[in-house]
Amino acid sequence: MKRFFLLSLMCFGCASEPKVVRVYGNHIVEGAYVPPEAYAAYLRGALAEEAGDLKGAVGAYERALDEDDEDPEIWTRAGAVRCKLDPKDTKADDAFAKALKLDRTYAGTFAARATCLTARGKTDEAAAAALEAAKADPTNVDVAALVVRTSKATPGARERAIALTVAAGERAAAWEALVHWGRAHGDAELTARGLEGLARLSPTRSAEIETGALELLGQGFTVYARRVAAAVADVPQDNGGGGPRDATVARLAIDDAILAGDRARIERRAVRGHVALAEVAARAMLLDARETALRVARDEIAADPKNAGAQMVVAAASTTKARELTPATDAVSEACALVFADALAAGTNADSAKTWLARIQRLPSAAHDPVIGPLAVDLAARGVLSADELPIETRIELAARRREAPPAIASLPPGSVDAKHLFLWHALTNPASKESQTLATQLSAAVDRDPLVGFALARVVLSKARDEARWNDIRRAIAAAPAHPLLLAIAVELAKAMGKPDELPPAKARLMAVARTPAERALATE
Secondary structure (H helix, E strand, O other), rough: OOEEEEEEOOOOOOOOOOOOEEEOOOEEEEEOOOOOOHHHHHHHHHHHHHHHOHHHHHHHEEEEHHHHHOOHHHHHHHHHHHHOOOOOOOHHHHHHHHHHHHHHOOHHHHHHHHHHHHHHHOHHHHHHHHHHHHHHHHOHHHHHHHHHHHOOOOHHHHHHHHHHHHHHHOOOHHHHHHHHHHHHHOOOOHHHHHHHHHHHHOOOHHHHHHHHHHHHHOOOOOOHHHHHHHHHHHHOOOOOOOOOOOOHHHHHHHHHHHHOOOHHHHHHHHHOOOOHHHHHHHHHOOOOHHHHHHHHHHHHHHHHOOOOOHHHHHHHHHHHHHOOOOOOOOOOEEEHHHHHHHHHHHHHOOOHHHHHHOOEEOOOOOOOOOOOOOOHHHHHOOOOHHHHHHHHHHHHHHHHHHHHOOOOOOOOOOOOOHHHHHHHHHHHHHHOOOOHHHHHHHHHOOOOOOOOHHHHHHHHHHOOOHHHHHHHHHHHHHHOOOOOHHHHHHHHHHHHHOOOOOHHHHHHHHHHHHOOOOHHHHHHHO
């Protein structure tokens, strides 16, 4: 909801009484004249509120009311700020009541009261107040956005949230409402769509939007995270776009272009995200875009024959070249080094790859990297990497594959572990815990989109009594990632839990094909 302002517009030389104009959102409402003293105090309150000095704002608004207690706008702002300071403050209710007594049709009061009720957790009353605001001012976009933000997941509510962005796509409030609705109702698609709209409309808010992309990634919605990252990366420079600031977001945008096969966008996003093209080539290799990977790597070698990272990507495509490539003396990206080590291990053995990798100086990968992380876990499972070399999140994944206790996380700073890895950690330590159950509810929509969420949810479900509906969710997760070792291990456990011995042999055979740890091999052969 936009802030309210008063504009004193005096009609000098006119026969009629001077008027004041209230501006609410983009709408102008003419009201009674405001004395200069009241206006000055009100203005001080508005400036204090803008600066975050809420106590100063309350004092200024109260001084304005001492001068003029007949203006509903001043009462409204006084109530709104009191509620910001303390949602339980009953004086806020008194202020709103006095404002509505003065003007029962003033949408601003209903809107401010709706926001206050939301802060108190009174969602039904907030929704009712927002609807009253919409009745009083049906064409106001800010009010319509408030209605969306306070609405429940009733039939048609989702469509109304989308419709607002169609009707008022030039207003940030419409996209903010879509983001809010998506988050409140666990709708990742709408959250992503809202963030994309904000990226195009408000590029100066890129840091906030990038945080939204990382949240989607952490919840298991990698595809949506890439879409948001791409929107940030593609904002034209002359429109305020400077490219992604976060290293992971920059790579998500590049991955989106790789999967689309758009070479021009790949290179443009790499430049804007400050990502070396050799690493881009390695990412393309891991995303099964082999032709793109080789084309980018070879172009880099043509420009710089000594580009070690690009050489590693090209060599990884050939077993012979992988055996012959000598270690680089300069530091290379983690992506390039691990792609090559993976190929070398496949062409020779894990020990050879481990020895080679130990001689390479590697630049660390971006945090929460959805492409490099799984490869690092697999190499650690095969003995090429040591568990100590892995970041905390991938160490949790490795513990899941080894069927051992995960590393402690209690002392880590906030944000070190994203939502899906936190879910995985709790599912490994105590799948029946309250934390596991809560995260299962919050992240279950990604069960067939992210293997870690699918595995963690399966652990939670298998720890409880038979639940056919939930078991069907697990089957969807397995079908969505039919070669993932964690989910193939779950397939074996599910066949046992359901008492279906005919499903066990094929499940074990599939697991054995990808088993890398002793625990995986034991489960596949027991």
